Amino acid sequence: MVGPANSGRTRQAFSVVNAGQDLAAGYPASTASSECGGIEFTLEDVEALLNEKMKGKNKFDYKGKCEQMTEYVKKLRLCLKWFIEREDNHVFEQEKLKNMVESTEKERDELEMQMKNKEEEANNIIAELRKNYASLEARCTKEEADKLAAFESNKREKDARVAAESAKASLSDELKKTCEELSSANQKISAVNEMYKRLQEYNTSLQQYNSKLQTEVASSNETLKRVEKEKAAIVENLSTLRGHYNSLQDQLTYSRASQEEAIKQREALVNEVGSLRGELLQVRDDRDRQLLQVQTLSAEVVKYQENTGKSSVELDNLMIKSSALEDTCSSQRNQIQTLQHQLATANEKLQRVDLSVLQTRTEYEEQKKVIEDLNNCLADAELQIIEADKLRKKLHNTILELKGNIRVFCRVRPLLLDDGASSETTVISYPTSTEALGRGIDIVQNGQKHPFTFDQVFSHEASQQDVFVEISQLVQSALDGYKVCIFAYGQTGSGKTYTMMGKPEAQEQKGLIPRSLEQIFQISQALISQGWKYKMQASMLEIYNETIRDLLSTNRSNGSDISRADNGVAGKQYAIKHDANGNTYVSDLTIVDVCSINEISSLLWQASQNRSVGKTQMNEQSSRSHFVFTLRISGVNESTEQQVQGVLNLIDLAGSERLSKSGSTGDRLKETQAINLSLKCLSDVIFSLAKKEDHVPFRNSKLTYLLQPCLGGDSKTLMFVNISPSPSSVGESLCSLRFAARVNACEIGIPRRQTNMRPLDSRLSYG
Structure with missing residues (x-):
């Protein structure tokens, strides 16, 4: 978990969550942290922890070694927990940055979309204004033409007036002769004058309308200019937003390239050090050359003094030059020292960069190792989940086998107002002893108490969820x-249909059938993560007057019309057949592939509409047939190549009733006789199974023949016996409880798991 120690790194702090216990002596004590405390380690402490050996007082001190091992494991768990938390923090930060980028991109897209919408609106407004401007220009042109026509008409009227005046002058001479003609001429002149006045008024109105049109054209031009300015501002805002988005993209690129920049900086520093070293060598060469020049000049001075004996002025000049050269050498020495200092600084920077790169690489290797360990743990956990699922299925089947293959549950419905009995006339009670609590029921008839015991007893207060x-x-x-079979048995009006179907539209009152289907689809969806894929097929039928009817057929009539033909669909032969593998199927039955609970709910509603019901004196809406719902389940696990095939049968039997109580006549009498006959055949089968007779009369009725794999085969079967608490029904309730007790005593074959996948066809198994 921890890499080797680095000589350049003296200490490293690990912040872990304290589990509430101190480390052993020799390790740092815990300090305060966000939860329970923190522990700080050095690399030497971690290496000592990894290299720690378990020592006891002697070689037989196993207890001391075990305690040391426990403490050692706790310490390692603390370190492991810190590494996991650090990895989670890295993942959280990465997700946070990713979400920020996605939100920024989303905002940018939304702003672009808003800008596009505003631009489109502006363009539409401009186009509309241009269209209005064109229409206004056309109207103005038309009004100008009308105005010119009016002017021409006015001119013609003026000419007519001149002609009328000339005619008046000519007629004045003949006034005495033609008085009648003169009066008519005066009338014409007055009419012409009135027409002239109207033309003048019309001309004035045309001028006013023209000025109004010019004003509207000017305002339209101003509106067009203002819209153009708004469009330019919108375009400028869009460009600004795009620039802001580009800057965010640049910042993201810069953050991602930080490591590359560090590497480039290191290379630049290395190059700079090389150049500084070259400059240092060059400065040293210049210094040596200048020193050589000084020595040469000194030799020349000595030579000149010895040979020529020049004046002291020349010597002073030479001394000045020599001092100047010395000053130059000292300045160059200072430059050399400055360059050396810069070289040392560059070397320190280079060492820090190397240390940072090494530390980053070490942390990366540690995180990579942690991730590999976590992946290995995940793979081990997945294998453990698969093995645990296999063990769960095996133990689950063993538990159900120990409980009994045919189990019997009893449910008592609440006392209704129609029962006509008060709470004081209670005929049903529940024993409170530890042995019979929740499993026993007592019924009183003629003052005599009859006790019964079943796998489970539900009182009238039990909800649909409690039963499920x-x-x-x-x-x-x-x-x-x-293969699983659940069926409800009891007299008419005892609550069988409510137990099996309930009211699917109300969540709290859903029955066993919709709740079972919801559970199957939920679990099948959850098992997808473990590699399981399921395919399901459903069918629904009823046995009415010893005739099988397909409740999912689209060609049958409504279920409330029980006077239709027995088979419901012409040409269909619904025959019950058994194959060599112990499976049962019904020929010509409608089979529907289902993928969701909504599809199943739709099929259940269709079947409930088609099911035969009728009114009797014992029940307002009594089921007049046996309802059988079958769901075949085929599953394949792609990872383990395991295949399973199960069948779920959910059956709502028609209620038994006495003819003296039901008052049935006609068709109801025939239905009652058929129901009682099929239930008697079911009773005969149960008696034969309880007595372990060689021959069991399954073929005596369609119901028992269809349920043969459930009652005498390798199916897991559960029967709900529903009884009424009404005192008037105590006889029927007692018969139902006795029948249920015999069913509970039956023994059938051990259930076999169907693990071989076979192709699904039109034959749907009921076994």
């Missing part, structure tokens, strides 16, 4: 590849 919880494990077996 008890059978949810049995529904799970269908997904695991077993």
Whole structure:
């Protein structure tokens, strides 16, 4: 978990969550942190922790070694927890940056879309204004033409007036002769004058209208200019937003390229150091050359003094030159020292960059190792999940086998107002002893108490959810590849249909069938993550007067019309057949592929509309047929190549009733006789199974023949016996409880799991 120590790194702090216990002596004590405390480690402490050996007082001191090992494991868990938290922080920061970029891009897209919409609106407004301007120009042109026509008409009227005046002058001479002609001429002149006045008024109105049109044209031009300015501002705002988006993209690119820039900076520093070293060598060469010049000049001075004996002035000049050269050498020495200082600074920067790169690389390797360890742990966990699922299925099946293959639950419906009995006339009670609590029920007839015990007893206060919880494990077996059958038995009006179907539109009152289907689809969706894929097919039928009817057929009539033909669909032969593998299917039955709970709900509603119901004296809406819902489940696990095939049968039997109570006549009498006959055949089958007779009369009715794999085969079967608490129904309730007790005593074959995948066809198994 921790890499080797680095000589350049003296200490490294690890902040971990304290588990509430101090480290052993020799390690740093815990300090305050965000949760329970923090622990600080040095690399030497971590190496000592990894290299720590378990030592006891002697070689037989296993307890001391075990305690040391426990403390050691706790310390390692603290370090591991810190690394996991650090990895989570890295992932969180990465997701945060990603979300920021996505939100910025989303805002940019929204702004662009708004700008485009505003631009389109502006263009539409401009186009509309241009269109209005063109129409106004056309109207103005038309009005100008009308004005010119009016002027021409006025001119013609003036000419006519001149002609009239000349005619008046000529007629004045003949006034005495033609008085009648003179009066008519005066009338014409007055009419012409009135027409002239009207023309003048019309001309004035035309001038006013022309000025109004010119004003409107000017305002339209101003509006057009203002819209053009708004469009320019919108375009400028869009360009600004695009620039802001580009700047955000640049910042993101800069943050991603930080490591590359560090590497480039290191290379630049290396190049700079090389250039500084070259300049240093060059300065040293210049210094040596200048020193050589000084020595040469000194030799020349000595030579000149010895040979020529020049004046002291020349010597002073030479001394001045020599001092100047010395000053130059000292300044060059200072430059050399400055360059050396810069070289040392560059070397320090280079060392820091190398240390940072090494630290980053070490952390990267550590994180990579942690990720590999976590991936290995994840793979191990997935394998453990698969093995645990196999073990769960095996234990689940074992538990259900121990509970019994045919289990019996009893449910008592609440006392209704129509029952005509008060709470004081209670005929049903529940024992409170520890052994019979929740499993026992007592019924009183003629003062005599009859006790019964079943796998589970639900009182009238039990809700639909309470009942479903008890059978949810049995529904799970269908997904695991077993055949499962759940059916409701009882007299008419005892609540069988409410237990099985309930009211699907109300969540709290849904029955076993919709709740079981919801559980199957929810679990199948959850198992997708483990590699399971399921395919499901559904069918629904009823047995009415010993005749099988397809409730999903699209060619049948409405279910409330029970006077239709027995088969419901002409040409269909619904025959029950068994194959060599113990499966049962019905020929010509409609089979529907289902993928969701909504599809199943639609099919259930269609079947409920088609089911045969009728009114009797015992029930306003009594089921007059046996309803059978079958769901076949085929599952494949692509990762383990495991295949399963299960069947779920949910059956609502028609209620038994006495003819003396139901008052049935006609068709209702025929229905009652058929129902009682099929239930008697079911009772005969149960008696034969309880007595372990060699021959069991399954073929005596369509119902028992269809349920043969559930009652005498390898299916997991559960029967709900529903009873009424009404004192008037105590006889029927007692018969139902006795029948249920015999069913609970039956033994059938051990359920077999269907693990071989077979192609689904038009034959839907009921086994």
